[in-house]
Amino acid sequence: MSAKPRGVPPELEEMIDSWAAIPAFIRDRYLTVVAANGLARSVSPSFHEGVNLVRSTFLDSDVLHTSPHPRLIAEHVAGTLRESLSRHESDGDFEQIVEELSAASTQFAAAWNDEEAVPGEQDTFTFPHDIVGALTLGYQQLSIPRHFDLTLVVWRPADEPSRTALAELAEIASGASEA
Template sequence: MRRSGPRRATLGHEPGASVAVMNRNGAGDVGRDGVNELVSAIRCLPAVVTDRHLTVVTSNPLARALSGAFHPTVNIARYTFLNPVVDDDSPEWRDASGQIAAMLRDSLDQHEEDAGFRKLVGELSSQSIAFAQAWAHDDRRPARSAAVRFVQPFVGPITMVFQELLIPDDFALRMLLWRPVDDPAERDAFARLVAFTAEQD
């Protein structure tokens, strides 16, 4: 049974109902250049767009500062399961990793299997026992909104909530838009992240 409200999870810095921006028959054609422009225009919140394989297509500076998983060309599933820096001993990581496996399974349900998908699942299954177990035995549906705890080296721990958004006319893409949880300490941490990101420009 799916729990209502955000779910908590933890992913290191070294890394549920979808809200459709427009339906499949909506007007407007948003190509990849348009997606890049859209994400670049979002300055107040971290935004990251992934493809059907959970590879980051584009992200804004706040997202890249939040986690190494959110840099363009990084595959979030590989980052989660194969990155030795990620703390995979915590219960929160196990919940987060199960969600990543669920997102991949959901993508396979929505799109035809391709060579890239088979390669990714084969690599993860052979190199990560945690992924192989989640892929074989964890049949949860992916959360469309969830709380995730990050460890940002220059800001400290910060808990953010994402909302999944669909991209108009390219439903192989999904946007994750992040905001801090409604807590003074978390808002302060997010303010530090914003300041840190501004200093890097």
């Protein structure tokens, strides 16, 4: 196994933590969340530090089972991993993720083998939420200068009902962090 990624610079953690109304997290090249703000953690259990988004999508969650478009999500996540692999050198951790998921998930194996599957075909996702209802959010991924292995992911509401629900969730999340 290769070395663990270096820690997230404190100034980046402080920056995303200051965005109380914007769900944001930082992921590494293996698509593992390495830092997340409170609102991102409130949006999805997948957006917690230490969660690998690929494993979470294909093995640990109901994302594919509850989505009206599981094939699109599978292709998107596999394509994002493929894109990361194209920007970074392959190593044991990449190989382990791909081997593990290819063996455990036919959906991952099919999406991984579809070389035309690319991220960006779908940039909005709907997250069910027990308290505020469904949130339809779009995202942007931003490379972090001087930290080539890290990517900032920032979410935004895709429609007015989601904007209202996200504002309500942000208020709840900020109240929980103050308690």
